[in-house]
Every structure is written in structure tokens, then in C-alpha cells.
Amino acid sequence: TFSKSKGLRDKEPQGESRIPSQFGEEERVAMKEALKGAIQIPTVSFNLMESNTTALAEFGEYIRKVFSTRFIQHEVVGEYSHLFTIQGSDPSLQPYMLMAHFDVVPAPEEGWEVPPFSGLERDGFIHGRGTLDNKNSVMAILQALELLLMRKYIPRRSFFIALGHDEEVSGLKGAKKISALLQSRGVQLAFIVDEGGYIFSGLIPGIQKPVAMIAVSEKGAINLRLQVSMTPGHSSAPPKETSIGILAAAVSRLEQTPMPNMFGSGTLEMTMKQLAHEFPFPFSIFFRNLWLFRPLVRRLIERNYITNALVRTTTALTMFNAGIKENVIPPVAQATVNIRIHPAQTVQEVLELVKNIVADDRVQLHVLKAFDPLPISPSDDQALGYQLLHQTIQSVFPEISIITPGICIGNTDTVHYTNLTTGIYRFNPIYLDPQGFKSFHGLNEKISVKAYEFQVKFIFELIQNADIDRVSVPHLHEL
Ligand SMILES: CCCCCCCC/C=C\CCCCCCCC(=O)NCC(=O)O
Ligand SMILES: [Zn+2]
Numbered sequence: 001t002f003s004k005s006k007g008l009r010d011k012e013p014q015g016e017s018r019i020p021s022q023f024g025e026e027e028r029v030a031m032k033e034a035l036k037g038a039i040q041i042p043t044v045s046f047n048l049m050e051s052n053t054t055a056l057a058e059f060g061e062y063i064r065k066v067f068s069t070r071f072i073q074h075e076v077v078g079e080y081s082h083l084f085t086i087q088g089s090d091p092s093l094q095p096y097m098l099m100a101h102f103d104v105v106p107a108p109e110e111g112w113e114v115p116p117f118s119g120l121e122r123d124g125f126i127h128g129r130g131t132l133d134n135k136n137s138v139m140a141i142l143q144a145l146e147l148l149l150m151r152k153y154i155p156r157r158s159f160f161i162a163l164g165h166d167e168e169v170s171g172l173k174g175a176k177k178i179s180a181l182l183q184s185r186g187v188q189l190a191f192i193v194d195e196g197g198y199i200f201s202g203l204i205p206g207i208q209k210p211v212a213m214i215a216v217s218e219k220g221a222i223n224l225r226l227q228v229s230m231t232p233g234h235s236s237a238p239p240k241e242t243s244i245g246i247l248a249a250a251v252s253r254l255e256q257t258p259m260p261n262m263f264g265s266g267t268l269e270m271t272m273k274q275l276a277h278e279f280p281f282p283f284s285i286f287f288r289n290l291w292l293f294r295p296l297v298r299r300l301i302e303r304n305y306i307t308n309a310l311v312r313t314t315t316a317l318t319m320f321n322a323g324i325k326e327n328v329i330p331p332v333a334q335a336t337v338n339i340r341i342h343p344a345q346t347v348q349e350v351l352e353l354v355k356n357i358v359a360d361d362r363v364q365l366h367v368l369k370a371f372d373p374l375p376i377s378p379s380d381d382q383a384l385g386y387q388l389l390h391q392t393i394q395s396v397f398p399e400i401s402i403i404t405p406g407i408c409i410g411n412t413d414t415v416h417y418t419n420l421t422t423g424i425y426r427f428n429p430i431y432l433d434p435q436g437f438k439s440f441h442g443l444n445e446k447i448s449v450k451a452y453e454f455q456v457k458f459i460f461e462l463i464q465n466a467d468i469d470r471v472s473v474p475h476l477h478e479l
């Protein structure tokens, strides 16, 4: 119930209509087999222009085959994305939306323990690209709905399921179009839930206990192309500087010059408030007494590469292309820099900083994509989406005692839905340890069969929790 989080309370106790989230052996086998099949379809997004469209189409066929989507309104949007509309019995309740994406980043086989699109089960884990990011969610959402419908559950609150096909390359053809379609129908959502927050385990230095982080905001981003052009010529009489040398020096300056540490603003303060007591001595003293230790904490946080990303705009050099032949002075050198913007900064401010760091007019800057950090969604007692997630985490994972709002350092399709709701929450009910975190876009991405079952159970519970009548409880200030 909501009693622990104080704000919203169930009007009625959960009646007999509540369906227990218990699944039979046959159902559990079918569940994991369905996920394996999804992993085997190589729905890779390479870049804005290029994706495996055959696989994207095949994925659509696959979900139709595995789930009884014919019983609910199912639309294909932007050629490959999917929008499901589940009509609730009580039109007075504002609808919500569950989101996920089924495109994945490329996965060259080198370095993987099992082929990345095999979906092989080994030692209790299903392996493959997309097992965490994010076919697990796509399949778990549809699976939970299917299991509820099979048990004759009739939702009271309407909800949508939006499954994007190009999240990894912007969401412009999928999520953006779904959002426009819903807007044209006059839909306003109570809240949305997407990927981007997790149950962190051993990921926050000093904290052993699991921390469920519901991301209430996410960083902005810029993809920036740096280019140097020069006249080609014979390499036996080289000029003093080449396009490659000039560009290399520029990107090296960017890598060597971190953006300013912005500790002291945004969602991190909220997260720190929740976590301060959990750190071991003497860190707990430092975090609880920022009035005295702020400068020290500011430095401590930037020591770890993950927490560093929470306090500053990050700059990652991700692509570098130059040269046409061994003995030709290169005409053009290009690099792509992927920047993630701290919520206290804007695209314009960061571009200005970049220009000053590059400080070389021969290096042209082209903005390929840019957006500001996302607004902070409410996490107070009255925030329905946040409180529903909070409640469901407490009931499905009773071992978790720390639930906190936070920020997602990656980007999600939610960027396209700010017109439909102010309640944007990013949370996947998955334990993520440092190895799991590194496997996002990396090697050996995998999910345990148990973890996947818990994800299905979580959504099964969340949908039912969203249907319980709630009354507001006056806010009680803690003494
Ligand atoms: C003191 C608090 C510590 C919390 C530390 C954890 C912070 C990590 C936050 C979020 C995890 C990032 C998940 C990434 C989501 C992936 C989505 C994605 O790949 N999108 C595409 C992209 O970003 O390029
Ligand atoms: Zn993702």
C-alpha cells in the first residue's frame, strides 16, 4: 500500500478482484522462451539513416504471433513502432503509458561469450543484445498484459503501451510520431514509465544495499561533428600541420578539459538527501553536512566515472574518420563527440564552452543533434506515477529499503513525450551491478531468468496498482 510513502492512500483495501502475481511452470517457461525469440531478431539501429528494417518488420510479426494483441487496439506508427491502447472501464481516470524500445545498438561478436543474437540460456541467464536494453521491457510489458487478460482482468484506468523502433538513434521516426498521434487525439497522460532508472547494486561507491532509483529527469545531449579541411597533396613533402593533427589536438583538448563540476543543483541533491545516511563513516558525515563539506563532497563525487557523470556535462569522443591513402595528405578529418548535458546547463552554454576549449577556427563545428536537459518530474506525496512505482517496488522487492528519485545519465524516448505529461518516470525493475551497467551497449549483455520473471511480476502488479482508487492525504511534515 501507499502507507509508507504517506501521500496517496488506497481508498478501499485491495479487494478480491486483485489477481496474485503467481505464474505456473508452463507460463514461466513460455515467458523466457518468448524473450529468447525476441533477442534472436537483430533489430539493429546503426545510425539515423540505417537500421535493419527487415528485422524491425519481423519483430512486429513476432509480437503478433507470441501475444494475443488482436484483443486490444494495436496500431503501427512510423512503419515499425507499435502503439497499443487498452481501454479501461472507468473513463474518469486519466490514462498512463508504459514505454520501451526494441531496437538495439550493434553488437559485433568479438569479445562476447555467446553470439549476441543467439538468446542462449546459460547458467540461469539469457544472453544477448537487448536483454537489458530494452527488449526485456518490451516483452515484459506485453507478457504482463497477456497474463492479466488471460486471468480475465479488466483494467479500470486506460493505458497505452508505446514500443519504439529507433530509440537508439533519436526516436524521431517512432516515439516522436506516436507522441504527435496521441496529441492529435487530445490525449493527456497522468504519467509515463520508461527505461533509465534501475535497482543499483554495488554501483554506488560505499553503498552495499540495493538502491532503487526512479529517474525523474535526464541529461540533455549534443552530437557534435568536428571537421578540419585542408588541401590534399603528396605525403613526401608534408605541411607543418595536417587536418588529422589539427583535429586530434582539438579533440584531445576536449577530452583533457572536463566541463565544470555543477554539484549543488538539480536532482542529485534529492538523491543525496535519501542516501546520505547510507554511506559509511566518515562519508555519511560529509554528505549530511554539506554546509561544511560541500567542497570536499564535490571532489569526492567526481572520482568515480559514474558519479562523475552526475555532476557535470560529459564529453565522449565516439567517432574519428580521416585519410584516404597512406601517401596522400588527408583532405578532411572528422570526429564526432557525444555530449551529455548536466541539468544546470543548456545546449547554448555547452556549445560556447566547447568553442572556447577547441579554440581553433580551422576546426568547424556542426551540431548534428541537440536538446536541453529534461524537466524534473514530481516525486512528492501527490505524484501519482512516482508513488505507484514506489509502492510497487516495496511490494515486489521487500528487501529494498532505499528508493530515491534521481537522474538518468543516458537518454530515452521520453524526450518526445514532454507535451503529454509532466510525470515522466524512468524505472526498470532490474538489479544492475557494475558488470551489468557496463554491458549496456557493451559486451555480454544478459538477464537472469529470475530477474526477467520479476520484471513481468512488477508490471503485472503496477497495472493493478494503477487501478486502485486513491484519496489524497494531507501532507504531514516530518519533525
Ligand atoms: C549518488 C547516486 C548514484 C546513482 C548512480 C547511477 C546513475 C546512473 C543513472 C542512469 C543509468 C543509465 C542508464 C542508461 C539508459 C540507457 C538508455 C540508452 O541507451 N539510450 C540511448 C543513449 O543514451 O544514447
Ligand atoms: Zn535503451
Ligand SMILES: [Zn+2]
Binding pocket: 105, 133, 168, 441
Ligand atoms: Zn541503449
